[in-house]
Amino acid sequence: QSALTQPASVSGSPGQSITISCTGTSSDVGSYNLVSWYQQHPGKAPKLMIYEGYKRPSGVSNRFSGSKSGNTASLTISGLQAEDEADYYCCSYAGSSTFVIFGGGTRLTVL
Amino acid sequence: QVQLQESGPGLVKPSQTLSLTCTVSGGSISSGDYFWSWIRQHPGKGLEWIGYIYYSGSTYYNPSLKSRVTISVDTSNNQFSLKLNSVTAADTAVYYCARASQHDYFDYWGQGTLVTVSS
Numbered sequence A: 001q002s003a004l005t006q007p008a009s010v011s012g013s014p015g016q017s018i019t020i021s022c023t024g025t026s027s028d029v030g031s032y033n034l035v036s037w038y039q040q041h042p043g044k045a046p047k048l049m050i051y052e053g054y055k056r057p058s059g060v061s062n063r064f065s066g067s068k069s070g071n072t073a074s075l076t077i078s079g080l081q082a083e084d085e086a087d088y089y090c091c092s093y094a095g096s097s098t099f100v101i102f103g104g105g106t107r108l109t110v111l
Numbered sequence B: 001q002v003q004l005q006e007s008g009p010g011l012v013k014p015s016q017t018l019s020l021t022c023t024v025s026g027g028s029i030s031s032g033d034y035f036w037s038w039i040r041q042h043p044g045k046g047l048e049w050i051g052y053i054y055y056s057g058s059t060y061y062n063p064s065l066k067s068r069v070t071i072s073v074d075t076s077n078n079q080f081s082l083k084l085n086s087v088t089a090a091d092t093a094v095y096y097c098a099r100a101s102q103h104d105y106f107d108y109w110g111q112g113t114l115v116t117v118s119s
Helices: none
Strands: A009-012 A018-023 A035-040 A047-050 A064-069 A072-077 A086-093 A100-102 A106-110 B003-007 B018-025 B034-041 B047-053 B059-061 B069-074 B079-084 B093-101 B105-109 B113-117
Touching: A009 A018, A018 A086, A018 A106, A035 A064, A035 B105, A047 A064, A047 B105, A072 A086, A086 B047, A100 B047, B003 B093, B003 B105, B018 B034, B018 B093, B018 B113, B034 B069, B047 B069, B047 B079, B047 B093, B059 B069, B079 B093
Parallel strands: A009 A106
Antiparallel strands: A018 A072, A035 A047, A035 A086, A064 A072, A086 A100, A086 A106, B003 B018, B018 B079, B034 B047, B034 B093, B047 B059, B069 B079, B093 B105, B093 B113
């Protein structure tokens, strides 16, 4: 099964909002409310930012929010800060044959 | 606070078996609430799920790697392990262990360990 589709890069200025899309199929994103998002800084392990589509783990800023429409999930970051510059990956449960599928990743640049 | 730490050789020869262990601290693998996972990241590339294991020994693998992968658990030492056989240069990657909530999200990760496949 192919990876979920994310834009290779997005950018925004400090204080702005950006949205990263994650497009799957009716077999993964479209069928389950089980999309998660991860932030990865260079040389570091990924960090969970959103789970089950829109839920934030304790300690994650409320500037991060998640949503879904059909086969596409989205991560929105509002009030961009320099520290948000990182790679972001989406991930979805994909059923009892494939189980887990990641997106290809999006590099966020804060201008 | 749950912590995971990968360990194992950083260099493996082609055709041999890659073996890594993840030691879990701050929580019990046997708690039954989580799946224990391996994920890898090729240099400069995205994340690839390898598989996960439940404390009972039930395993779930990425179909594309299933023929070469074995994940096992050692509850007495609070560890789980990855074996990937018949490796090639394409298996060179940073390997992460992580805790998964059911089949869902990965909330705790190890720091990752780079494994290079080369003669």
